[in-house]
Amino acid sequence: MEDKEIRELFAEYNDKLDSVLSLNKASIEKMKLNNTKKQTNKILILRSIEVVFFLMVMIVLGKFTADHWGVLHLAVSGIILYVFALIALIGSIGEVALAAQIDYAKPIIEIREKIEKINMHSLLFIKLAFLSAPVWWTYPIVALAYFFDFDIFPHLDAAFVHRYIIINALLLIPLIWFLKKLSYINMHIKWVRKTINILASANTKKAMEFLNDIEEFKK
Amino acid sequence: MEPTKKEKFISVIDEHKRIIYKIVNSYCPQREDRKDLEQEIVIQLWNAFDNYNPKYKFTTWMYRIALNTAISFYRKEKKWYQKNDFFNDESVFCLEDGNNVEALELSANVKLLQEFIQKLKELDKAIMLLYLEENSYEEIADILGVSTTNVGTKIGRIKVKIKKEFDKIKSHGR
Numbered sequence: 001m002e003d004k005e006i007r008e009l010f011a012e013y014n015d016k017l018d019s020v021l022s023l024n025k026a027s028i029e030k031m032k033l034n035n036t037k038k039q040t041n042k043i044l045i046l047r048s049i050e051v052v053f054f055l056m057v058m059i060v061l062g063k064f065t066a067d068h069w070g071v072l073h074l075a076v077s078g079i080i081l082y083v084f085a086l087i088a089l090i091g092s093i094g095e096v097a098l099a100a101q102i103d104y105a106k107p108i109i110e111i112r113e114k115i116e117k118i119n120m121h122s123l124l125f126i127k128l129a130f131l132s133a134p135v136w137w138t139y140p141i142v143a144l145a146y147f148f149d150f151d152i153f154p155h156l157d158a159a160f161v162h163r164y165i166i167i168n169a170l171l172l173i174p175l176i177w178f179l180k181k182l183s184y185i186n187m188h189i190k191w192v193r194k195t196i197n198i199l200a201s202a203n204t205k206k207a208m209e210f211l212n213d214i215e216e217f218k219k
Numbered sequence: 220m221e222p223t224k225k226e227k228f229i230s231v232i233d234e235h236k237r238i239i240y241k242i243v244n245s246y247c248p249q250r251e252d253r254k255d256l257e258q259e260i261v262i263q264l265w266n267a268f269d270n271y272n273p274k275y276k277f278t279t280w281m282y283r284i285a286l287n288t289a290i291s292f293y294r295k296e297k298k299w300y301q302k303n304d305f306f307n308d309e310s311v312f313c314l315e316d317g318n319n320v321e322a323l324e325l326s327a328n329v330k331l332l333q334e335f336i337q338k339l340k341e342l343d344k345a346i347m348l349l350y351l352e353e354n355s356y357e358e359i360a361d362i363l364g365v366s367t368t369n370v371g372t373k374i375g376r377i378k379v380k381i382k383k384e385f386d387k388i389k390s391h392g393r
Contacts, residue, residue: 010329
């Protein structure tokens with residue numbers, strides 16, 4: 001089958017369509033086209049709600065840190081959680097910016113990349129959850145102090161705290177390496193694919209695979 | 220009397236119906252979903268109609284919108300397209316011999332080519348449709364947003380696959 005033959009087959013298909021295909025104008029007339037423009041983009045709304053949520057979390061954490069500035073472990077815990085909330089906020093703002101740029105009249109690859117990056121948004125939260133593992137103690141410390149005005153830190157065993165800090169500090173570098181690997185460009189690596197299968201939703205996985213396909217397509 | 224926006228729009232869709240019809244058939248393997256995709260593409264084109272910049276080729280603009288819509292539909296990304304509330308039960312396109320593309324009297328090889336295009340990955344499908352519609356490499360690159368070299372390489376690879384597929388079928392005596 002040569003190129004010329006393929007084109008001839010397609011020309012045959014075109015000729016056939018030209019002779020039998022017609023537009024059902026009545027169907028378009030019935031479509032209430034003028035109303036469709038007002039449809040709101042659900043994604044843009046959801047991500048905007050996320051931005052507002054993380055902004056509120058940052059305000060609360062900022063106030064918490066300022067109120068406990070004199071108590072080292074509470075201030076440090078507050079700052080750590082503030083940084084995590086900031087990363088999540090930046091991620092969500094990025095998504096809002098991407099969603100606002102979706103215009104189907106733009107080149108296909110550009111639009112698909114933006115859509116799929118938004119679709120794999122939950123990966124950011126998975127990464128943040130992993131990244132916060134070495135400092136998980138900040139969550140109960142801040143939560144107990146904020147909601148119950150109870151400082152648990154002085155009640156902890158000092159040897160346990162030291163051990164915990166050293167072990168988690170050692171874990172930080174391999175953890176960062178692991179999280180960097182969890183990217184769509186590494187979907188060809190078996191363990192990355194398996195990890196994504198376990199941790200991420202079906203939609204995130206689908207989006208990552210498609211982004212990987214796009215990378216391949218661009219080669 | 221000057222035609223209304225809707226009249227102009229309908230005439231444009233009529234002029235390019237074959238392209239939209241083929242995109243729908245390539246991205247929608249389920250016959251019962253095709254009506255939805257046809258209407259979805261028409262709605263997206265209508266919503267973007269006012270923003271069309273005549274500086275660019277009309278078909279480039281139309282291909283981008285139709286293919287982006289079809290890919291989202293194919294990937295079942297419902298959040299990226301309009302709600303079905305505006306849809307009706309009628310097909311946008313009609314075939315003389317009933318609304319059934321399978322009923323078209325096409326040669327076995329044309330049907331095989333159609334089947335083959337349907338089986339391609341989303342982006343390969345787009346590139347092949349654009350190529351077979353006689354678009355130049357430059358136009359295809361512009362619609363997709365890749366380099367012309369990339370377009371050439373991709374088309375070459377897909378053609379090899381098509382050739383192999385046809386050869387395989389011939390050798391099995393289908």
